[in-house]
Amino acid sequence: SQTIHQWPATLVQPVGSPLSLECTVEGTSNPNLYWYRQAAGRGLQLLFYSVGIGQISSEVPQNLSASRPQDRQFILSSKKLLLSDSGFYLCAWSVGDQDSSFGSGTRLTVV
């Protein structure tokens, strides 16, 4: 069965510091991968999605970037964090029309 690993679970970073969140998927090949952000008390906002290695689509212009160096690895990065980057970040995968699940999320606080 498919599993998705996302880490770290929580992260406190100072403004201006870099960021790297990693997500890996097991048990499936060529998944679509996603990064979502959820601000406190708000819905999910799609940040990036990828349909293959090296293929990244950005939904919202911002201070973040994403990369997919391997088929089942998706990385969310920033060179310099802003206070507004604080939030709950969720990685997800999907294959076909229905099969999908989310990672456990990373709660990022920028101070």
Place this chain on the structure above:
Amino acid sequence: AQKITQTQPGMFVQEKEAVTLDCTYDTSDPSYGLFWYKQPSSGEMIFLIYQGSYDQQNATEGRYSLNFQKARKSANLVISASQLGDSAMYFCAMREGVGGFKTIFGAGTRLFVKA
């Protein structure tokens, strides 16, 4: 463009009663999938139920059922026999196209189950 609307920011229901969470959507693609997720305070996103646009029957999964009204573009979630553990945020979502890869979420509805 895709759009998902959840108009109920919060809902209260008495334990053991049924509750309906509203969701309307907008798409020009004849092929799409509709999802409901539960997000407890821990933050994890838990998949509840799926409805394909060509499915003839409403989806059901245990105490969850999806009231799919295609002409009205609505996909309401019905939770029967509410339990205290059902208290959480609930998100409606849509994915367009066969094998589509962009899932768009509604703003969510916070459900409070009262003892």
